[in-house]
Amino acid sequence: MNKSSATEMKAGYAAKRRATNILVYVILSVMVVIWLFPILWLVLQSFNTVDRVSTHLFPDGFTLDHYKTLFTDPDVPYGTWIMNTFMVAVFSCIISTLFILMVSYALSRLRFKSRRKLLNMGLILGMFPGFMSMAATYAIMELLHMEGQLIGLIIVYSAGAGLGYQVAKGFFDTIPRSLDEAAQIDGATKNRIFWVIILPLSKPIVVYTALTTFLGPWADYIFVSYFMKTNEQNFTVALGLYKMLDNNHINRYFTTFCAGAVLIAVPITILFVIMQRFYVAGVTGGAVKG
């Protein structure tokens, strides 16, 4: 092969590569536009001057009134909904995180006779569709006189937490066992090992667990919609926003819905973007190891 044909080939190769790169950029740009358009539309509509679903794709004017409506209109007590959700989220976050860490530590690093059985039971319980037993849970809460109450919601969310051990267990599995053994030789009890050695090493998974359990109540609609029925002063944000779109409200509150949705989506989005790497590690953690 002589020199000139080699440079020609190189130039041709470079041109081809540039062409594919440009193609990739174009495809990615188009996709990003498609993917971001609905969210952009939501944000723009929240500043729109009309109240109903606009006949134009882009806003007719600019106003912050709908953000004010959220906190002033007694028909849509957005502030109350936020407080309700926040209360439920904080308490169920604390209890659930504790439970998840306890269960996953026990199932991951302690060896006892019924361990395999418990893991299998967890797997089987996880296969029941989550809201199959909605009516039954409601009946239990009725007997405890906690139906439609925020405290009942906290109890139901936290009590089910024990089943969500997979991600944290996957993390604990990766911590070398020699650490426990060394500590045990030094005379540490398993209780001490848990608090003094394992937990400080597991900050990322503690943060991840706390964040996911905190975010759960903000995004749940299914269970809470059955649980609260029409008890409006105990609505969570998801229920309240959904209510704004029913036939009686949509023409007056559509743009207010957009404003409310933007307000809660912003912090949640930021939290998710921060913790995305934990999410990936959680889902693929078991898979990569094989």
Next chain:
Amino acid sequence: MDYLDYVQMTKGQRFVYKVKSFFTGIPKALGNFFKAIGYFIKKFFLGIGNFLKNFGSRFAKGDAGTKLSYIIMGSGSMLHGQIVKGLIFLATEVAYIFFMCTFGAHYISRIYTSKLVLLDSDVDAHTGYYKYGTGAIGREVMMKEEGMFGTEVVNKNTMDDSNQILLFFILTILITIVFLAIYVANTKTAYNTQLLRAEGKKPLSFVQEMKTFLDDRFHITLLTFPILLLMMFTVLPIIFTIFMAFTNYDVDHQAPQKLYQWVGFTNFAEVFYSDAKKSATFGLILVWTLIWAFFATFSNFILGIIVALLINKKDIKFKGFWRTCFVITAAVPQFVTLLVMRLLLDDKSGALNQAFGTSFPFLTDWARVTVIIVNIWIGVPYTMLISSGLLMNIPEDLYESARIDGANAVQQFTKITFPYIFFVLTPYLIQTFVGNINNFNVIFFLTNGGPEDPTQYANKAGRTDLLVTWLYKLTKDQSDFRLAAVIGILIFIICAVGSLIAFNMSKASKNEEEFS
């Protein structure tokens, strides 16, 4: 066929062979599945046999204290010098007997009211109380009023709450199981301390024993409370729902205004054959659920990998920017994004149709296509995130040697990237498939199961309804709890059998052709 034969085949033959071995593998996987079930049943009964043997032999070999603890709990421990422990066992037994007498027995006796009963003890001087029921859960007390023109039976509205009885019945059973476990532990510990004393050793003091809960028995400390709560608020409701499937609990038999009754397998029969419209509806929805799960899983999977590949391509700049753009859509709570999608796509009032002055039937005639496409919009960012991490794990030398052999980008994708990711993510794919069978949000927020089609579907089901959304509607809107419970059980069976077979098959294929 061994490896050499396989290597000598042409591409077409290999493809045919693979497809054939996939389908011939199904019976084997099914066989393995039933073998596994058989194995578990065998193990279960062997376990029971072993347990009974040990239980009996402990009694036979036990001294007076051990033998006594089979009747009076804790007496063994007390006689062997562990006073506090023995007292705790004794207290448990007393508490259980008290619980059964005051609470448990009442609900167990009312779980099945078999015949019309006249209770003499309840007969009043002026009015007579009848308690009646025919296979009902609970009793309804009727009052006999002697009037001028004879006797009239009137409903005095003193009636049991079937829900309450069923719930407390299950609770009593669960408590009994826990008690039996403690009872067995009591006999075991009595025997073990007896052996210890025979060896001349001193059994642990109460304080020492408590300390083991922070060390050797730390798992008990950690697990007891979470498991108790799980039993109360997850296991108990699930058992309750399973029982509901065998009753006639629906809108006409609402607790606490009316009792409901045991009806055996009637509800299952309705879903499968005896009610033509219901069974047709179930069939249609099941088929659509499986179609939906298939397309939702694989469209997301393939497109997600492609997007991840595009972003991770060597010369592409601003990788973080592209990734964040997609992640944002995944990060916004689903009920928000999906409601936005519904507002954009609605046939009449939707923003897209209004803006363009059209009325394209996104959510009616094209609803099934729309939900799958919107699901791609929702799901691709997740798959992209997950496969991005994996793509970086693929050993670079695989690609290098492929390039040296002259493989182009497409070949590299089909021969290296795709098989690698497919191999690593098989468990994840199975999970997503099962997850999509239960994917509630997309359907519920976009179409709410619609368009409704009362000519073909019973119980207000619609053409995009999945089994889960139908279940939700049956529970929330129609209070048809018995049908909802049957559907829930069937979903569980489908998911459980599906994932067991799939795991079996993926295990088998892993053994046969290891990825290298």
